[in-house]
Amino acid sequence: MASIGQTVDPTPGKDALARARQRAALVPDCLVEARRIANTVIAGWHGRRKRGIGENFWQFRPYAEGESLSRIDWRRSARDDHMYVRDREWEAAHTIWLWADLSPSMMFKSSYGMVSKESRALVIMLALAEILARSGERIGSPGLMEPIAARNAAERLATALMHTPSTTGLPDVGMVRGWSDLVLIGDFLDDADAIMARLGPLGRRGLRGHLVEVADPAEELFPYSGRTEFTDPESGERIVAGRAENIRDDYRQAYLARRESLGQSLRHLGWTFTPHRTDHLASEALIAIHMYLSGMPANAVGGNRP
Template identity: 30%
Template sequence: MLDAAALLALRNLPLVARLIAEGGQAGLHPSRRRGAGMEFSQYRPYQPGDDLRRLDWRLAARSDRYYIRESDVDTRLTVRLVLDASASMNHPDSAGVSKLDYARLLLAGLAYVAQQQGDAVGFYAVQATGLQTVPPRSDAGQLQRLYHALGAVQAAGSLPGAPTLAPLFGRQGSTVTVVLSDLYDLEEGSQLEQVLTHLRAAGGEVMVLHLLAPNELTLDYPNTATLEDLETGQRLQLDPAQRPEYQRQLEDWLRRTEQSVRGHGLDYYRLLTDEPPAQALRQVLRRRQGAPV
């Protein structure tokens, strides 16, 4: 499993997406399941409690035995990939991989997985200037549209208000919405909090991928470093004596952030940019399926 820096060095997002997806070795959902669908799959012996409408009476008349017709039920989904493209996503880790670059890799891998399962997949970049959209489709050219949009997106400014993002909030059916963000704006009443509230109200399944760089957690910088908020421009001189207090506040913020996401009824996953993207994808998909990681 290659790390993000090695994958970015390939400069080939379609190839990287396939490598990540194959390394993940899991899907968003079983592509087919047995049930009362439209496409015949097999017979099985009747069991008490089975729906008699699925019993094959002609076969019963010929064989004097009772069999149930099983079919393949189509479980295809609409998968919506939502990327936070605010300025804080430009933050690099110690290897020089920004959260935005890591997000490109991970979402490209997810798009490949969805397309391989026949799902309609779309992409939404939430930017200060509005919402960049590649509407969900399942045709052969959709991955190239998504890769182009992922490669072109730039992170800047802060998140727009919820009214700007109205196309995300229509009623959803068999939909999985994957939101990838560093969640720095997630406070009560914030723009991001309103977005999560609207997504929950729209229905469908929502997965929130909380992406962080390890140096944000450890403050692994020289003692003389000056820290700058990428969205407000505010600067702060790093004081080594304040690291324990920073760690305490950070742990409190991480706990409150996870509680807030789960409190909206959404699935929460925390990821770090030093983790190979294929490994991160595997963990997310297998946890979603309830399988051991």
């Protein structure tokens, strides 16, 4: 996942330990901030509503081949040419898998952003864990923490994050089963087709997914001018632009086209996509994701814009 920036510090193997120590020092502050944000948005929210085995009506949805005919709501189906199933609310604990990108590109921070992308991703992840744990949900992280239902799930996740090495690419989600939710938080700067090649099979087996794209304002706005050197934080490869302003329009067009392509592909899969910039409040992304997990339609949440 490449990132633009005026940093010239590649990250060879000997720096991996330094990066791990830096994140270990960062996580406690992120946990404090996550709890503060969670407290500002959790008031009045008492768990998530979703379809399942409860007694209360949840939603009508199209009948799927193989389901019992007794589940069809014939009165609702008589209104048009389709058959509909009456879903009920599920009050049992659900499993939500949380993952934050810890690759070197996430350490980028320009003068236009409040914090680094890594810091913002960790805050959103831990704040979401805090809210969901208070609601009685089971929280896990692929390859990092098995799902648990505990009030201190956010703290335990933070501890695990302090001791995990930096990662590259998407996580191994082989342990994630259908009827779970997967929340992925990162910059997702890889090719959209490559990302969807990994995520497509998950959606087709029934897993609900939610991507939060964390971006530094400079990555979207490209405010550079004059002679500028850009370094890929993953590989250390460098590119020098003699007059950076001359490529601004082409860069922004390509950047936004990649985001639009990824967002459309995810929505076709039935997943949600939330772009978030680090010059905005973390609570904006947190509220959007919580709404999605609560079952609110994507078009009713303002954060799901490409």
